Amino acid sequence: MRPSAFLRFLSSWWCTALLLLALAAAYLALSLGQNPYPAWTAFVFRSFPGMTVTGALIANLLAATVRIGRERLRRLPVTAEEIRSMDAHSEIPLQGERAARRAAEWLQGHGEAQDTASRGIRSVAGSLSFLPGAVVRLGLALLLAAVMVSVHARKTYDTVLREGARKEVLGTLVGLESLAADLPADHLQVGDDGSFLLENVSARIAASGSSAVVTPGFPARIGGRYYRIVHVGYSQTLAVTAAGTRTMQTLDLDILPPGRTHVVSLPSGEMFLTLSLEPDRVISKGLVTGRQYNLRDPRYRVVVQQGRGGAKAESRVLGPGGHARIGAAQVALGDRSRYVRLQIVSDPALPAVYGGMIVLLAGCAAMCSRFFWYQREFAAIVERGVLLIGCRDEFFRKWGIAKCQRWKEELEALALE
Amino acid sequence: MSESFLIALRESFQASLLLALVLFSPLARDDGGFRRSVLLGFLCAVIAGFAAGAVPGLSRNLGTHETWTFWRHVAESSVFSLSIALLVTRRDPPHSLTALGLFLLGFLLCFFESRGLGFIVHDLGAMSGRPAASFGAAGLGIVIGSLPLVLLRRPVRKLPFERIFSTASLLMTVGALQFGFGGLGELGGESVMVPLQRGLQLFVNEFMKSVQSTLLVTEHPFLDVSLSGLAQYLGSDRSALTATVLFLMAPPVFLLIVLFARPDPEVSGIAGSSRRRQNIAAFRQDLSFQAAPVLAVFIVLVVQLHAVNISLNPLYDPEPIPVREAEGSDLIRIPLAGKSGDLSDKKLRKYVYYQGSKQVLFLAVMKADGAVGVALDQCEICRPADWNKDAKGYAQKGENLICKYCVTPIATRTVNTPGGCNPVPVPFLVKEGAILISRDELVSAFDKAEALERTGTHL
Numbered sequence: 110m111r112p113s114a115f116l117r118f119l120s121s122w123w124c125t126a127l128l129l130l131a132l133a134a135a136y137l138a139l140s141l142g143q144n145p146y147p148a149w150t151a152f153v154f155r156s157f158p159g160m161t162v163t164g165a166l167i168a169n170l171l172a173a174t175v176r177i178g179r180e181r182l183r184r185l186p187v188t189a190e191e192i193r194s195m196d197a198h199s200e201i202p203l204q205g206e207r208a209a210r211r212a213a214e215w216l217q218g219h220g221e222a223q224d225t226a227s228r229g230i231r232s233v234a235g236s237l238s239f240l241p242g243a244v245v246r247l248g249l250a251l252l253l254a255a256v257m258v259s260v261h262a263r264k265t266y267d268t269v270l271r272e273g274a275r276k277e278v279l280g281t282l283v284g285l286e287s288l289a290a291d292l293p294a295d296h297l298q299v300g301d302d303g304s305f306l307l308e309n310v311s312a313r314i315a316a317s318g319s320s321a322v323v324t325p326g327f328p329a330r331i332g333g334r335y336y337r338i339v340h341v342g343y344s345q346t347l348a349v350t351a352a353g354t355r356t357m358q359t360l361d362l363d364i365l366p367p368g369r370t371h372v373v374s375l376p377s378g379e380m381f382l383t384l385s386l387e388p389d390r391v392i393s394k395g396l397v398t399g400r401q402y403n404l405r406d407p408r409y410r411v412v413v414q415q416g417r418g419g420a421k422a423e424s425r426v427l428g429p430g431g432h433a434r435i436g437a438a439q440v441a442l443g444d445r446s447r448y449v450r451l452q453i454v455s456d457p458a459l460p461a462v463y464g465g466m467i468v469l470l471a472g473c474a475a476m477c478s479r480f481f482w483y484q485r486e487f488a489a490i491v492e493r494g495v496l497l498i499g500c501r502d503e504f505f506r507k508w509g510i511a512k513c514q515r516w517k518e519e520l521e522a523l524a525l526e
Numbered sequence: 527m528s529e530s531f532l533i534a535l536r537e538s539f540q541a542s543l544l545l546a547l548v549l550f551s552p553l554a555r556d557d558g559g560f561r562r563s564v565l566l567g568f569l570c571a572v573i574a575g576f577a578a579g580a581v582p583g584l585s586r587n588l589g590t591h592e593t594w595t596f597w598r599h600v601a602e603s604s605v606f607s608l609s610i611a612l613l614v615t616r617r618d619p620p621h622s623l624t625a626l627g628l629f630l631l632g633f634l635l636c637f638f639e640s641r642g643l644g645f646i647v648h649d650l651g652a653m654s655g656r657p658a659a660s661f662g663a664a665g666l667g668i669v670i671g672s673l674p675l676v677l678l679r680r681p682v683r684k685l686p687f688e689r690i691f692s693t694a695s696l697l698m699t700v701g702a703l704q705f706g707f708g709g710l711g712e713l714g715g716e717s718v719m720v721p722l723q724r725g726l727q728l729f730v731n732e733f734m735k736s737v738q739s740t741l742l743v744t745e746h747p748f749l750d751v752s753l754s755g756l757a758q759y760l761g762s763d764r765s766a767l768t769a770t771v772l773f774l775m776a777p778p779v780f781l782l783i784v785l786f787a788r789p790d791p792e793v794s795g796i797a798g799s800s801r802r803r804q805n806i807a808a809f810r811q812d813l814s815f816q817a818a819p820v821l822a823v824f825i826v827l828v829v830q831l832h833a834v835n836i837s838l839n840p841l842y843d844p845e846p847i848p849v850r851e852a853e854g855s856d857l858i859r860i861p862l863a864g865k866s867g868d869l870s871d872k873k874l875r876k877y878v879y880y881q882g883s884k885q886v887l888f889l890a891v892m893k894a895d896g897a898v899g900v901a902l903d904q905c906e907i908c909r910p911a912d913w914n915k916d917a918k919g920y921a922q923k924g925e926n927l928i929c930k931y932c933v934t935p936i937a938t939r940t941v942n943t944p945g946g947c948n949p950v951p952v953p954f955l956v957k958e959g960a961i962l963i964s965r966d967e968l969v970s971a972f973d974k975a976e977a978l979e980r981t982g983t984h985l
Contacts, residue, residue, distance in 0.1 A: 126611075136729075137600060140596070140725065141593065141596065145728070146728065146729060146732035146733070146736070147732070150736060197789075256740060259740065305748045306748055306749075306750055307748050307749055307750065308750045309750070310749055310750070325746060325749040325750065325751050325752075326743065326750075326751055326752030327741075327742070327743060327752050328742040328743075335742060337742055337743075338749065339744070339746065339749075340746070340749070341749065365748060366747070366748050452742070454742060459742070462740055462741065463741065466741065505787070506787060506789065507786075507787050507788065507789045507790070510789040511789065511790070514792070514794065518794070
């Protein structure tokens, strides 16, 4: 295949269709197995054949954009052959010089004459209407390329930080300076798993000599890494004395939303205890039971269980600073604080991923304009005493042809006068 | 033997109809070579498909029923969607490529159905101990089913197929009719719409999750994450339904656009006004004829969509499927995935067990956590009057079951919890991919529920 033929094929819609079909066929084939979507993304972005197809698709999108742009912006001289290849064309015999002059005046009044050489005129409207499609294609190409880089270059770490604590993560000292969360003092939970949504969670994280506010939403960039909160909970110090052994530890409790239970294994063998949030009030009305929790200053139900079967020894409700003998164990709770689990991501392609996504969405939104923004072309040339006119519309050709017919009738009337 | 006969008759008739459409289409009617390609493909499909299903060695080694169903759906969808490619392509393909395409089309008209027919006829013969009679009855069904095509070919040939069908609309119609006929899967309630929508739902759901993961905005059970509401909506079953409708309606809508975008005929050069009017009338009549397949396909697809209860506001109330205990056992066995569908789609299933004059209606549904709930199709409270018996029991809407009488929503996760408006639980076990229900316990639960003093409604 010659280079020009290869480039023509690479920039064609046939190539796009073939590549998309290849990706669809791969998904179909993988659908026969378990978890087709992860297998498909692994194929597309990690396997050699998949990466080849994706790379070819990116090249195709870019080449198609260049081809379309060149075609639209290129200005060819008006020729009779070209007019005859248009959607609609007509030949109008001109009856003498006067008729020709009138026709020329009429033509000058219908659109901007952009090519008056060789006795022809051409008027093109909407020649830049390819831009929304170009933006979509460039956005998609950028997104695909960025995702491909991201898949291979992204490194993700998870770490837990308590309020005021500092920790070295990947050679960087990361500290949680402050933590804010709208923990309600009267959260009412109806049913076993009522709706619990914790809003306005944010943490000020210090790392690499600077600090930034990190939320569970879009990641914050500090020192070249991206930080995001992926979990929030209570940290609680706990001392347990059982079988003559005293154990003291700080727990990062996973007991939100209310109703969840955190299991703590003790080094003393078969004994373990569970902690869950204790409601302040239980409200029953008919068949419905609601539990009200103070999540700003919660109390825990501590259950000591013995053996693998989980034989319940005893349970007590304790708050921070409280202590009690529960079954065979002496349990004492210390101070409480809060913790966040941070996702720390190193990804050189993330800005490009966001950029590609924004460009793609902007292009998709701009595509709405294509309903009324499209290329309309009108050309005319005088050849051997005959006026040849032609019209070409990118979309809605039916209307374009009808308009051309009207113009033809007007010109005929001028030419025959 | 009547089952073999009836199934073969039905399949043969449907295949004949599709074959007639293709053979009498303008493409094949006027070209003997093209006709031969279609017929050759069709015959190859009959022989190869029947052999693949009826010869035990082949049917064992050529994949499971699910695999065959999957490829049948892919083939039907491809034929249906190929119409768009033909509409986009402006150039006529070479003669040899057209002949090959028609051979493949003829092949796909009945290959999967032939395989299914062969399998079922062999199965019925083996069960009855009279395989020859079963195959004979099926052969008779095939012959009688194809008689209308043979006998009516001359009058049918005179119909104005050339005015009605283009190649694109022919493919679209064949594909839509294949969806509608459903092949032998129709006997088991299978429809391409179900896997299509489920597949799209899985895809859009996973796609949205991967987009969130790539943008580092993954969801959290209780933290407020940016764009999570939008992502949930875009990854929901409603989006999957939209994608299904778009996929199904794209070929007919595109065809309609192409048809009606054609310019009116140029009549200014025609001298007589009557001749001008005739030209315009002929053009409009042609449009009407060519829009007829689009209308037919719309009807088939809309009926299909509703048949699988994916209308926009579904109150899903499936017909009960009769069940009985296994021979020599008192256990009723309901596979979690089988001919009546896959419970993992979280759709409500209803079953009926007959014992004497008793008609025990019960339901099964898979909950969000993957556990199964089995209960009678009645509660302890509501007793609709005799004239309103249809209001007895439950239907499904979204995440809930709805009492059809008092319209109380019941969270699906509470099925098997007794009391109140909940359906009366039935003891069961899940073992080896099937729900096992003791016949005696089912009937006992039914008897106790029927004996309850119910005053009508709790309202």
